[in-house]
Each structure stands twice: as C-alpha cells, then as structure tokens.
Amino acid sequence: MSAHTDLQPRRRILVVTNETARGDELYDAVVAQTERSDPRSDVLVVAPALNSRLRHWLSEDAAARRAAIERVHECVTRLAGAGIAAEGTIGDPDPLQAIEDALGTFPADSLVIATHPAERSHWLERGLVERADERFDLPITHVVVGAPRSAHVAIAAGTAGYARSTETSAAERYRLLTEQLRVGELTTAATPAR
Secondary structure, X not given: OOHHHHHOOOOEEEEEOOHHHHOHHHHHHHHHHHHHXXXXXXXXXXXXXXXXXXXXXXXXXXXXXXXXXXXXXHHHHHHHHOOOEEEEEEEOOOXXXXXXXXXXHOOOOEEEEEEOOHHHOXXXXXXXXXXXXXXXXXXXXXXXXXXXXXXXXXXXXXXXXXXXXXXXXXXXXXXXXXXXXXOOOOOOOOOOXX
C-alpha cells in the first residue's frame, strides 16, 4: 500500500439501531457499504437506551442501558469478525438526539438507520428516517430488519436517485424510493450471508 493511500482519511459510517442490532439485514448492509466504499472504514454503532415512559420518569433506566449495551456488543463483535473496525456506544433514548450526539464526536460520512418493518416500528411511525434526512446532511441508508425476505430494503439517501431537493420533501422522496423498490426499479445492496 502506498504512503498516499495510508494518508487518505478513512470512511466513517454511523449506525443507529435498537432491537434490530442483531439482524442479518443490518450486518449485510454495513458489510456491503464498507466493501463498496473503503474496506478500511470506521463504524460507530449507537443503540439508544430504549425505555418505557414510566421507567424513564422514575429514572429506572439501568435495565434499558444493559439491554442496549448487550445489543451494541453483539453487533460490534459481529462486524469486527468481518474485519470491520467497529466501536459501539449507547445513546439518548430519542434516536434523533442519539444521532446528533454521536455526530458531535464521530463526524460520519454516512448514516445507517435500522428499523423493524413499518407495522412494528415506532421509529418509522414517528418519521425518524425522514426527520434525519431533513436534519443531517448525510447519505442515509434505511435498513428494514425482520421483514419477509422479498421486502428487505436498503434505501440510500443521496445515491440511487435519492437526490436532495428543496422542491421535494423528504417524506415524498422516501415514498418514491419505496415505490421504486416495490416495482424493482432499484436494487438493494446486500452481501451473501457468511
């Protein structure tokens, strides 16, 4: 490897996940991103410490933090096993705030958000992907974990036709990409299971 290549900055990928941290779809998407861009990528996995409202108000967050630590550890260990430089941390219970906090110390080149399918996802119900797209100037890959195999999607903001535009809202771009995926106009990025 040349000295010039060694001096180039490493690609930085921020992954935000919850119970989906153990999903094959997330693992495949992160591995595929590092293989496409730069195998020397650095990955930071952030799992918000999810808690019930009652436990949050009672300041009983120890169980939520332990569960988030376990999810992060499993995800980071699996990525490291694939040769990816990965670290992890728990984040704010609000995933949008967790992203902002992580970006303060880990200036990422791209963002991966892993969710459950729409019918099970509180994050999608609250418009997390669209809100993150509006708030952060980063390409965003949305990975759906746990959907029937034919429904697994990875949507890359800023690529594959997901151009940022002031004329089209993030929600409309997301809807259009989802429709394109449904009719097979876009391909998803995934590597074979290892």
